[in-house]
Amino acid sequence: METSDDMEQRAKMLRAETETLLQSPDFIRSPVMSQLLRYLVEEAISNPNNPPKAYQVAVDGLGRTDDFDVQTDSYPRVQVGRLRKMLAAYYAARGTAERLRIPIGHYAVELQTGGITAEGKTGSATPIDDGLFLSLPAEKGLKRWLSHRPATYGLAALVFLGAVGLLWFLNSDRQDIFSTANASDYILPPKIYIERPQRAQMGPDKEKTNELELFFEDAFASSSQVRLAVADRPGGAFEETDGENAYLFKSELVAGQTGPRVKFSLTSLMQDENIWSSIVTLPDSPDDYPEKLGPLAGRIASIYGVISTDQRKHLPDDAMIGYACLLRFENYRSHREPDLLSVVESCIEKSLAADPLDSRILAAASFMAYLREEATGRKPDPKAGFQFARRAMVLGREDASANFALARSSFFNGNCARGKEFAEKAVELAPYEATVQAQTGAYLFGCNDPDATKYLRRAIALDPRGSIVAETALVLSLLEEGKNREALEFAEKIVPSSTGVGPYYDIAMAAVYASNSRNEESQTSWDRLVELYGKENDESAEQLLNRLIINPDLADRVFVLLSQTGVISDEQARK
Template identity: 25%
Template sequence: MTSAGIDKIGPVEPTPEDIQVQLKRILASQEFRSPTRARKFLEFVVNETLEGRRDHLKAFTIAQAVFGRDVNFDAQNDPCVRIETGRLRRELERYYLVVGGNDPVVITVPKGGYVPFFELNSAIEPEVSVLSEELSTADEHTELDTPQPAIIADNANTPSRRPMHWLVAGVASIAFLALLAAMLPGLRSPDMKEAMATAVGSRPTVVVERFDTVSDGTLASNISEGITDEIIDKLVPFKDVVVVTDMPPRQAETAQTRPPSFALQGSVRLEGDKLRSSARLIRRADGAVIWANNYDSDLRAQGILETEAVVAKSIVSAVARPAGVMFQTGAPNMAASWDAYSCTPSYDSYRDEMTVQAHDAVKSCLQQATERSPADANAAALLSLTLLDEFRFRFKLNTKPTAATLKTAKELAERAVKLDPRNARAFLALMLANFLGNDIVAALQAGQSAYAINPKDIEVASEYGLRLSMSGKWDSGCELISAAVSKNAGPGGYYEMEMALCAFMGGDAQAAELWARMSNLDYNPLRRLILLAILGGLGKEEQAREQLDWLKLKSPELVRNVRREVIWRFARPEDQELFFAGLRAGGMQVDEQPAVN
């Protein structure tokens, strides 16, 4: 068995083409006695891994893609993915025992995850490739181009059983070391070191200390440890912060590193079935307690595991969510430190206010941050989102977005994803950029990745839900939007308008009117346009005429290009025509072709 690594070249590992051939061989075999769903499961995880998306193979994404579950899928309450994975492992083992013993490639799904592992069959002597022959006869000064290794699952502790592997790996290692030596001067350069250090040090660091146990007994001690672990697990997806669990109180500081920003401390007190959890956030610079709260729980009502999860979620939401206390206090002066950390409070305030002045301020801050710290994924992601707001909220922000702005926003999003493939906001920005660029498939893929990384991020969930809805997946998309509305996410009235669309497209025009009136975005031409279609569908001609008169007076360009605007937002022709029918019933003339300015 072999493992992925940078010291592999040539045909030592199975190529993607070999893996695809083996996949087809397994699926075509009568001895692979699995139902259609299991076959789809295997095909999905193999192809996703070969496409470089192995990090996204989570229960949630598999449940949606393979099992048809919606966005409310809960892996804890619905074990379908875990059960099917166990069956698939057993069926693959049986296949290789019965008929696949001499197959050139072995595909397995190791326990503990859903990422498949690919290896050459150790029972078969590998052929000596042309490249191997060239290596044995090449002049010592000959330069060789090292091919990329095959895409396989990491398993660094797995030894090779074939002597040939060590020979080829040794040659590749020498080549890699030479390449590394050539790169070292660049890695040592001050600019590179500063960029790398700034990317890590630009975010606040929170030290999560184990919660103290005020009560005696093993149960209280276990609960304190459980809450601490849950907090860490729930903090890690927030890419605006760095989470550590063990840091000396007097860590040495350098010019390139930022000292620990906060310490999260707490305690638990257990009296019978009553649990009180106390938490506080300490600013380490001066020891000030900047936030504290108590949480009372009844273990009989929730149980220990659920209680730990609920308490941890409440604490994390209070301190680390966008606009949480961690970003409301202790932030350095933006003029003195241009980085994502110092810009984050400004960004969160801007999203609450959504004014031209706030937009210009945070845009300037983030532009300085990305110039100073090009390796900071979060700064790039936030700047991309800020630029994309010039499209999404152009009537509110009074902007005139251009193709160049969209191009820059997409490049920033792509850079952020490359720098940090676990950054949900980076994928959120990439989703919006692709959607605005009319690449719906790529947009939804990026949105699914963002939601899989951090489904608890309300902005991610709601924006993904909106793009799902606009692409025609109204049921699943509107569920996510509904959750955002219930938690007061986004600029005021923004998601209420989306709920109005959800109701309208679902055939409930009365509910749609209620949602549209709740949004109270009288200044927004799109809100007026949506309300016009809704009122037209309800047959309220006089009220519809009021909206149309306002649009003709305040936004004549939208009226002239209404077909283009609607087609740009709705992916499915049937959704477009339903909306057009409402507009026509409200008295608006809809041209067959978009007007040209």
């Protein structure tokens, strides 16, 4: 039986470990998970033998209304499951002896120290494997690891050494860099609040409202562009905070001629203005929400969505660290403007100095390491790209960008099967992010994988106006299949003013016009591409395409097509 001193010591240890967790990047980016963790820890301290039930977690921990129905709504179970995964990923990266854990099937938080929990239960000092942990290869085994799964004890030993080396990196002199960097300049993604109806609706409307809210909470929680926030007071009502870098998302059921409709709106709290609204037909079943409402969620909170576009519009010139750097990085990744290269490289370096544990910045650094010599003036560094991707994965196992960083490493090393595995995990983690779908489809296209078209079409469905990478690859994919006419009909529907067009529109149009014997129009598109994105020096057409298209197979296919049709002259090809 615990004495009062034991209970006091246990409470101190629980709160100390909680505060450490809440200072980590993943929890800072997730106010909902932070609030839930605080609630469960305080319950573990005040009621150690009486853990909260699902209803208490929903109402007291997550701010649901008093009429919450645990029989029809799995919200608390889903959110606690997400918290359990975040804890597992955090400790997998650090290997600390003391750790918080939430046993499967319970809402009780336990403090594990070594092999024994603070509650006196025997536990494993190794984190429970929920499928969250990455097998780390030794550096010399890069190509073999990318091609095959570890299968021997000898390789397992190398895996262990790799993990030890990473932990040394995370806890050594890089922490001195962190302490000297100006971490106060580190910008986090804006918050998004979901306003719940202040007056409980009756009957089916109430159930539909809850289903809509749960869908968008899950959708926004999967976005890298926002931090899902909780209502400011219990019961779900929202109190505005003047000048906060945040957005308020509202939904309201309204009557329609053929059935119920939903009116959505998004308000910028910083600008105190409505920046987006839409009215759509309410899908018949929640099972239809991902297909019917997923594009709307992506329109709001994707990399080129309403919120990130608004953030770019108001981004200060000197904002360079954290989320601000990611905004600049995505601009460069899409447009490949040479003037942005040094800015992005500098802001990534500054961001890693301020927070070397940010998996999204590490993923961006991995991308930059793979850029071709035509873009940077230096040779690609696959070794550095892989190391950045591996660190990103260890620190952000549930981060789509980290998973895709490892997918990219595999694709670049010619392992399409391994690349597809990580890319599909990224798609699962960010189901409404058109860019992830588009990149997955583009790389699979380069691998001649028949699933490429599925992802490319999904990217276009999620963002018909902004998936230029997907549209380009889909046009070329149709051309590869000999569907020249279909490719042309699709290409002519592309809106050239789309967000993030960059050079891809002209590349697609030059190729599709050439394939349909419309060489004059193909030549116009090619000349415009050279004028806007070509360098003043003697850069050949092949070098230009390799600089603009990071997928080498895709770049080669476009070059061959345009050369064979005469759009690229012999002189341009020989430069």
